[in-house]
Amino acid sequence: MEARSIQSGKQAIPEISRKDRLKRHWQKYALIYIFLVPILIHFAIFQLFPIAFSLYITFMKWPVIGTPEFIALDNWKAFFSDELAWKAVWNTVLFSLYYIVPTMALGLILALLINTEKKGTGFFKAVFFLPVVTSFVIISGIWAWLFRGTEEGMINRVLSVFGAEPQLFLSNSSQALIVLAGLSIFKVCGSTMIYYYAGLKSIPHEFYEAAKIDGANGWHMFWRVTFPLLLPIHFYVAVITTIGSFQIFDSAYLLTQGGPNHSTTTLVYYLYREGFTNLRLGYASVLAYILFFIIFAISIIQRKYFGKEVSYK
């Protein structure tokens, strides 16, 4: 470049100003190059690249050790004839049916209870939120004892006081998934409570006063005023609990290992087992995509039917 600018004096001026421009550009945007670009690269390597790469490996037979082999759509075809995979899809759907509505209802009830602002509600709020910050592993450890399927299990002892037969709970294929849903409800409803609590606080007082003048009682007030005005919260909570419910793994892995009789083999548990126990990483990625499509479809449907912007001010 130096040589060229000496050769023809005419070009020398734009060359300098280009250098100058570069310098000015640097002065103006240095912050972006120093602060933002390295972070973006880190993010791309560890999060974006694996996601893009996972689509690629769905077309491969990819053992952890050894050479990957291109097998086109075999992994995808395998999914459609894999009965256990469909059972895993069904179990995941079943789990969310057991989980979503109770978590929302319980969260709303707790929020209404603490919203009275009486003495001690702060303490109760703190207690209800405690499971939210506690790990699934700790809660699973406690529930393993609560729902032990023998006579020594805590719930079975309580049941025996009332003269009921001891239940198998986690070892019974029709009860295990319900117990796992119960565990998740227990862990998450404190968080939905806080969302509803914030929602209740944002409802203007005039609405209640107007309803009172019209002679509405508490029951009517709840169903005609509070419940409909909480619509944006219902929507938000529904979306996050749905997304959460489809990713259930920890408790299914720790308490039941997908059993008994595959009744708690959820999609993420099955994905983990195929990928990291059976080392079929390509097939595991197909399962990840199936799960992703399901979540994506559901959030679009939810958005379409319940996501209308609501404003009441």
Place this chain on the structure above:
Amino acid sequence: MNRATRNLGSHLLLILCSLLILLPVLWVFINSLKPSAAILLEPFSLPTVPALDNYVRAWTDGGLGIGFLNSIFVTVITVFFIVIISAMAAYALSRKRFRFRIAIQNTFLTGLMLPTFLAMAPLFLLMNDLGLVNSHLGLIAVYVAYSLPFTIFMLIAFFNQIPHTLEEAATIDGCGPIKAFWKIMLPLAKPGLISAAIFNFVGIWNEYILALILLSDDPLKTLPVKLANIMMRQQYHTDWGALYAGIVLSFIPVVIFYLIFQRRLIEGSTAGAVKE
């Protein structure tokens, strides 16, 4: 139904619900002080002599001691980097106007919406090729990447509320943008940074599935993985005492942390959901 009975009713319900949470915890604590045989045979008895050897076994044989140190190390370093790095990115995105700003913001937003498991298998392969499997460094790098979107958006919202005037004054005094960030923005943004740190601390401290996949050497495993190992072993090696002691030991740091930062955790958890 008059007001007094209704008050009583709602209070009773509140007490009942909190007992459902607190009683099992209390029961686990009481039984963690009893020898395993007593736990099985007389689960409702009080310990005569506290069996502290349960705690010793959980801490040493169960590996909770090492797990605890690993978790502290990984969590503290991860949180430190997440907060600093996210603050840098959020600052650039909040204060600078440039051509790809919206595109970059949307890139981070995608990360917020794509679930972790989608990348699990390839992430393991990538880490394997980079030689980062079985290393705390690798786990920290992944944790940082996965926590960036949430933290960046939290801090952008925070930075946007801070007026530009102070930085402008500093720039006039000849202070460069990077110096302005360290000397003016970071101190002003302290409450936001602390909230971000607290949230990420809880998330990373409790994280299980990535630690399970990425760490296989026993001396490297974090607390949740160690506790899970005690639980798994429990199924054929009946040491209830050590299991309950392990649960209590893992629970104590959570409770202490929660008692200190309870208000921030509860109030901050709805950030973004409810517009004031």
